[in-house]
Amino acid sequence: MLTKQTFIFQSIRWVFAKVFFTHYIHIRNSLNRKSNKSFFGMLQVLKTFLLLALLILMSTSSFSQSGKVDHITFGRRMDKPIKIEVMESGSSYSFYARNRSFYTYIVTLKIDNIYNLNPAYVNKTYKVLPGRHALITLNVNDKEFSSGYRYSYSFSLGVPCSDINESYPYLLPFMAPFTYEFVDEAGTTIYKNSFLLSKGDTVYAMRKGRVVATPGMYHEGDRISKKESFEVLHKDGTILVYENLDSDVVFAKPEKTVYPGQPIGIVDDTGKLHIELYAVLGKGRLKPLNINFCINANETVGFSKLRNSMISSYPEEVVKREMSKSEIKKLQKGKLFSDK
Structure with missing residues (x-):
């Protein structure tokens, strides 16, 4: 599905292309009728081509620059500010996130290859404040059988701002x-x-x-x-x-x-x-x-x-x-x- 911006951009390109080809054919037919295939006649066609091609290119540049966000990329300074800890009991596995920083972090936890445990799949995102916080617990389905899992996680500093008071x-x-x-x-x-x-x-x-x-x-x-x-x-x-x-x-x-x-x-x-x-x-x-x-x-x-x-x-x-x-x-x- 086309976005509104993409639709407008493609419409402008179509208009420019139509004008270009109409103008190009008109000049070519005019030259043919006059049997004038001189260097200067061909040069006029070439100039027309370059002018309209430039206009199309300018329209492309203007849209490619719109919506640009001025931002910087932050690389964490602390070694492993977020750690995942798993506490095992006879009937469950409890996952905790320990935030060693004073910033809040967004943590995404993925648990797969789960067998004999419930839930059978986990892919969740959590807001983790400083300190140790419970995330999720996997419960054993049948204690008579072995159970297992595999997990991975990622994190980024800060909670994305959604309601900034820019006039403060x-x-x-x-x-x-x-x-x-x-x-x-x-x-x-x-x-x-x-x-x-x-x-x-x-x-x-x-x-x-x-x-x-x-x-x-x-x-x-x-x-x-x-x-x-x-x-x-x-x-x-x-x-x-x-x-x-x-x-x-x-x-x-x-x-x-x-x-x-x-x-x-x-x-x-x-x-x-x-x-x-x-x-x-x-x-x-x-x-x-x-x-x-x-x-x-x-x-x-x-x-x-x-x-x-x-x-x-x-x-x-x-x-x-x-x-x-x-x-x-x-x-x-x-x-x-x-x-x-």
């Missing part, structure tokens, strides 16, 4: 009245989503989320960035990566919740804080997203619209936006961050 306001990662720069001493503009700070400057969480990786944590869990990064998983499944943080000074541990305006670390020797926001596409793919920086209670701007040395703003309604009632009460009493 993100606080700047430093507290007012702190000012920041986009241009270094040589007058060179630094990269997008990068801020020129000083070694030891405090970095603050931009949105509420669960900590999934911290600087210096390489073997204890998985991570997206190769650099000294602090990574936070948000409610809508997006991931915010804070890069170039000092691994010796970390204010929040993995699995803990951080809140907007909460200190999470300090800038390392580079003096440059870089941040990236990603959406999980599945199968090891991440899509970079634009960040809406909050400059006041009612306005957000992209990175290119931020002014040099702008003073950061932390509107109360933005800070409390994703907090529960109990969290807001703790915040008002000054106890929200102290509990972490």
Whole structure:
């Protein structure tokens, strides 16, 4: 069955082809009637052919580029973040997935060559949070006979984002009245989503989320960035990566919740804080997203619209936006961050 895009594309090709052949035959017949088979006459036919062929080719290129997704491929950093464990009893085989990372994984388990067990075939996908989780149990049909199976599994980091709030306001990662720069001493503009700070400057969480990786944590869990990064998983499944943080000074541990305006670390020797926001596409793919920086209670701007040395703003309604009632009460009493 043809998709709508394929149907339109083929229709355009058919129209161009029809115009080409009609025009070509008209010129050829005209030349034959005049008995003019000179070099210039043939050249006119050739030019017509090349022009229409080029138009057809252009239509092909335009459709082949449509729908392209800008994404990066993520390769896991941790050795075997997911392990499958099988517990055997006299009447069953229970399968468990152990997630050694702080990220959530999508795990696909396939069990075949099953005999004297029920169910007779398994091919299921599971969302596996950190820790050990039960997947499925195979029960023995008849204890008088032997039983067996063969299994394989695959996994990918993160749950694909299906409901991203692309207009969400993100606080700047430093507290007012702190000012920041986009241009270094040589007058060179630094990269997008990068801020020129000083070694030891405090970095603050931009949105509420669960900590999934911290600087210096390489073997204890998985991570997206190769650099000294602090990574936070948000409610809508997006991931915010804070890069170039000092691994010796970390204010929040993995699995803990951080809140907007909460200190999470300090800038390392580079003096440059870089941040990236990603959406999980599945199968090891991440899509970079634009960040809406909050400059006041009612306005957000992209990175290119931020002014040099702008003073950061932390509107109360933005800070409390994703907090529960109990969290807001703790915040008002000054106890929200102290509990972490």
